[in-house]
Structures are given as structure tokens and as C-alpha cells.
Amino acid sequence: MTGWGLGLRGRLLLAFAMLGLTTTALVAGVSYGQARTVVLQKAQDAAVNSLVDEVTRLAPVYQLPPGPKQLNAIAAALAAGPDAAAVVYRDQFAGIHPSEIPQPLRADVREGNVVWQRFSWDGTPALAIGTQLLTKRPDGRTEPTGIEVYRLHSLAEEQHSIDQLAALAWSTGAASLVLAVLLALLAARGVLRPVSELGRAARRLGEGDLRTRATVRGSDELAGVALIFNQTAERLERQVGELRRMEADARRFVADVSHELRTPLAAMTAVTDVLDEEAERLPGDAGKAARLVSQETQNLAQLVEDLIEISRFDAGTAALSRDDIDVGAAIRATLRARGWTDRVTTTLPDGVVALLDPRRLDVIVANLVGNALRHGAAPVTVDLRVVGGSVEVTVADHGAGLAPGVRDHVFDRFYKADSARSRSEGAGLGLAIALENARLHGGTLVAGNRAPHGAVFTLRFPTGGIS
Amino acid sequence: MNRLLLAVGALLALVLAGCGVRPSDVITGGPAPASTVEGVRFYLLSDDQPTVVLRGLKPMKLDDLLSLLADGPTEAERAAGLTSEVPPGIAPVKVGTAGDGVLVSLSTDVRGLSVLAVVQIVCTIQGVAGAAPVTLVNGEQRRGPLSCPGYR
Numbered sequence: 133m134t135g136w137g138l139g140l141r142g143r144l145l146l147a148f149a150m151l152g153l154t155t156t157a158l159v160a161g162v163s164y165g166q167a168r169t170v171v172l173q174k175a176q177d178a179a180v181n182s183l184v185d186e187v188t189r190l191a192p193v194y195q196l197p198p199g200p201k202q203l204n205a206i207a208a209a210l211a212a213g214p215d216a217a218a219v220v221y222r223d224q225f226a227g228i229h230p231s232e233i234p235q236p237l238r239a240d241v242r243e244g245n246v247v248w249q250r251f252s253w254d255g256t257p258a259l260a261i262g263t264q265l266l267t268k269r270p271d272g273r274t275e276p277t278g279i280e281v282y283r284l285h286s287l288a289e290e291q292h293s294i295d296q297l298a299a300l301a302w303s304t305g306a307a308s309l310v311l312a313v314l315l316a317l318l319a320a321r322g323v324l325r326p327v328s329e330l331g332r333a334a335r336r337l338g339e340g341d342l343r344t345r346a347t348v349r350g351s352d353e354l355a356g357v358a359l360i361f362n363q364t365a366e367r368l369e370r371q372v373g374e375l376r377r378m379e380a381d382a383r384r385f386v387a388d389v390s391h392e393l394r395t396p397l398a399a400m401t402a403v404t405d406v407l408d409e410e411a412e413r414l415p416g417d418a419g420k421a422a423r424l425v426s427q428e429t430q431n432l433a434q435l436v437e438d439l440i441e442i443s444r445f446d447a448g449t450a451a452l453s454r455d456d457i458d459v460g461a462a463i464r465a466t467l468r469a470r471g472w473t474d475r476v477t478t479t480l481p482d483g484v485v486a487l488l489d490p491r492r493l494d495v496i497v498a499n500l501v502g503n504a505l506r507h508g509a510a511p512v513t514v515d516l517r518v519v520g521g522s523v524e525v526t527v528a529d530h531g532a533g534l535a536p537g538v539r540d541h542v543f544d545r546f547y548k549a550d551s552a553r554s555r556s557e558g559a560g561l562g563l564a565i566a567l568e569n570a571r572l573h574g575g576t577l578v579a580g581n582r583a584p585h586g587a588v589f590t591l592r593f594p595t596g597g598i599s
Numbered sequence: 600m601n602r603l604l605l606a607v608g609a610l611l612a613l614v615l616a617g618c619g620v621r622p623s624d625v626i627t628g629g630p631a632p633a634s635t636v637e638g639v640r641f642y643l644l645s646d647d648q649p650t651v652v653l654r655g656l657k658p659m660k661l662d663d664l665l666s667l668l669a670d671g672p673t674e675a676e677r678a679a680g681l682t683s684e685v686p687p688g689i690a691p692v693k694v695g696t697a698g699d700g701v702l703v704s705l706s707t708d709v710r711g712l713s714v715l716a717v718v719q720i721v722c723t724i725q726g727v728a729g730a731a732p733v734t735l736v737n738g739e740q741r742r743g744p745l746s747c748p749g750y751r
Contacts, residue, residue, distance in 0.1 A: 188632045193637070194637040196651060240625045244630060245628060246629055248626050249625045249626060250620060250621070257622075263631040267634065270725070277636070287620050290620060
């Protein structure tokens, strides 16, 4: 873009118009000037020759200083047609008044040559021609008689034809300007269409449509750009496809493994139940080992359940079974079921009804409160509010809060803020599952810190859910 | 871009200003046409320059011509601002030939004649007799041979 803010089209138009105008102005101007010179030259030469011719054919001068009669005779002989004539001898004159003749011409007439000058005669262009009458001496030389003759020849006719020339030049210029603009528009279309097509294709590619291809026309530079664009898009599409396939393979593998582990785990859980009962009676280390096996088996079973849940989200097969529920009552039930009612300060107004999947709400709330109890510090608060058209559940603690690096990854799978944490505290899938559940409802789950310290997790659902 | 606009504008202004038939300076062509004259030539003075005058007379002898010159300008010639320095005392005059020149005998002291008077006499004689040089004499006094100064 130039400083004028013109687009490509505007610049092309301007350049063409300038080019057309300049060329036409030059050509028309030069030929107009030439034609004018020729027209004027011809008219002037004809008028001068005619005057010289008539002067040489004048009746001989018989008296000097000439009497009025002789001056009048000469003036009458020279004033032919529309042309006026003046004859001057010193202070005498005949014909039109000498003051009508341009003064520079009168001064130059005395030099002894035929002289002429174009001037404006009462507003119309005219040619003034002047000469002296010479006489031949017996020795062959000439000498001035002192009689000056002038003729004023109107150039109105020449003016008219020159004006016509000018009109022709102007109309030629206008026509060429129109032509230039038309050509510029045509050229701009030819150049700009592929450019804008390429622009559209690039925008679609940027928006994620990897199958976008530009149309390649001809073999010019723009076609080259389109070709490169297509090659780039193709490579990008291939690589993204590869990545997606690999990711899908990995997920399917996780899902398959989880499913395969489920059956043996069920059997193991049944066995550990028995072991738990027997552990009381087992002496020393054997009892401890039995309890450990039982605990780890439960963790493993939980992990496998979480993995299967995540796999469902990834595969898009997670289904919502929604109901109109009292959110406050549901949260209270969750806390009660896990025995956290005494450890949590709640603000749960009654009558906040939303269309939610109660099981998934339970999963989310249990996760958030469990995390707050495990990693944060008391008091842990659970607040329920209605903000605008949505239900907002806030779970906060008064611990150290989330470190800046942690906050961005807290929802990542298998992410543990403290790598030295004991394995028994979970695999790190809880918040990921909570987030997926919130999203499944069309809601959001945001992690943050609050003043003066402590972590806050804000869960927000649309009241009506998504129908 | 601005400079280009300026150039185009200047060009346009030039084209507009050059339209139509413009007044010109004085254009000088060939020499003025010469025509024949009738009558007898004399040379009088206009602002101390020898100037030709014509009198509608029959051709006459050079002697009589100089006598007429000595009589001075006519009424009309004086009215036109012409003067003469030829004294009336030069008459009577005799004109003869000497070799290829013209010998003019005057009745007055030729050395006492003013330069302009001599020019008038010489030009008047050459205006009739042609290019032959003119010598003015009075007894033993002589001036010449002389020629009329040329004109452009």
C-alpha cells in the first residue's frame, strides 16, 4: 500500500490513466502545435506574398511628398476585401489610423524589410504586415521613398480551424483516457482475481480446512505461487493426518488395554475383599502385605475406570443422561456420601435447579473437593450461586494456591504438581475427567487463585443445559 | 507520485496556455518591394538625412535641375518637414563630363558649401545620371570626385 491507501486496483488504474493521459497529451499536443504552426505559416505567407505582389503592381509614385490624393489611391488599391490598409508618410496617412498598427511593427518597417506580426485586433487574432515603398535608382540600388504601407489581415478563419484541431485533440485525449481506464480495469481483473482466490484459499487453510487447494491457471508467477501453496497444503494435510491417526491409535490402544484389564481386576478385587477380611487375623508383615495388595488393587481398579472414562470422552461416546436436579441438594449428597460434610463449609441455597447429569456432577464435585482437602488447607468452601443464565459452583481452599507453572497444566492428564507425591493419591486423571464432564454439559471449569491465598476452581453450567 | 502529478499538471497548463492563435513578435521577411517612380528626383534633408522627393515635372537638363534645387523646397515639401542647405547662389550651373565622371561648375565657392549641401547636389545628379562620380568645381576650386552615400 502506498501512503494514499490505494489498493492494487487503484494503483493500476492510476498508472494506466497517467500513462494514457501523458502519452495522449504529448502526441496530441505536439501534433496540435505542428498543425497550428503549419496553418498559421501558410496563412501568413499567403497574406505577405499577396501584399508584396500588390505593392509591386501599384501605379508609380509621381510625387513626393505625396498628396492626399495619391495616399488615398494607394490605400484604396491595397484595402482589398475584408482586409484594412493604412498608408503613412511622415505625419500624413490614409486608410485606417496608424495607431491601430502595433508599434513594434512600425518601428521595424523602417529597417527596409517586409515585416509582419500577429496581434489581437479588437479581440480577434489578426496579422499586421508592413513594408516601405522603395524606389530603384538609375545605378540599380534602391532607396526608401518614406511611404509605409500596412495591411491588417484577420486570422479568424485560421483561429476557427485551429480551435477545431484543439477540440479534436481534447476529444482524442478523453477517448484515450476512457480506453486506458477500461484496459486498466481489465488488467486489474486479470491480475487481481487469482490473487484474491489465493487469499481466500490461504484463509480457509488458516481456518483449518486442510483440503483447500488453489486453482492453478497458466504458467505465470501467480500460478507458481498457487502451485507452491498447493504443495504446502498437501504436505500439511498429510502430516496432520498422520499425527491424528497416530493419536487415535494410541487412544484406542489405551482403551483396549483398559478393557482387557477390567476382567482380571474384577476377579482380583473380589480376592482382595477376602484378603481384607483375613488381614485382621494375619500376623505382622503378612497382614501389612495383604492390606497393601488390597489398597493397590483398589487404586488400579480406579485407574482403569478413569482410563475407560477418558477413552469414552476421546472416542466421543460419552453420553449424558440429564435430569432436572436441585444442584444444592446434589452437592450435599456428594459430600455426605464421602463423609466430607464436617470438613467443608458450604453455601448451598435450595431451589437452584439445572438440567444436569447427576452422576457426572457428582464426579466433578467429588474431584474438586477431594483435591482441595488433599492438597489445600482448611477451611475448604463450596459455594453455589446463580450468575446470569448459569449455575456457578466455586470450590476454594486456603492453602498456598496454584503456582503459575502449575496453573496452566492442572487439567493435563497424568499431571502431578509435586512429582514426589505418593502414588496412593491418584494417577492425575481426576481434573482431566472433571473438565471433560464440564465441557460435555456445555459448561466451563476454570482454575485460579484468590486473595490472599488459596486455589479456587470455578465450575459453570448453563441452567437449561443444552437441549 | 506527487512529482508526477505536478509534471502532468504543468503539461496540461502548457497545452491550455498554447491554445488558439497567440500574438507574436515582429517577424522579418525579405527586402521591401521596389517600384518604379515617375517624375524628377531631388534630394532634400529630413533631420539632416538626404531624402528623395519627386516633383511631377517633365525630364529636364541637369543644369536646370540644380537650379531648381537651389530654389529650395516647395510649400508642400516644407510642410512635410523637409529642408535644404543648398544656397541659391550656386546657380547658374553648368554640367559637363570629365573622363568617366560628371563635372559640375557652380557659381559659388565650392569649399564653402556644407557637407549636406554637397550630398544633396551629388545625390540629385546621380539620381538622374547614374553611378558616375561627381566633381564640383568653381574656377580652380574642386571637390570630388564624390558619390551619393548609399541607403540600406
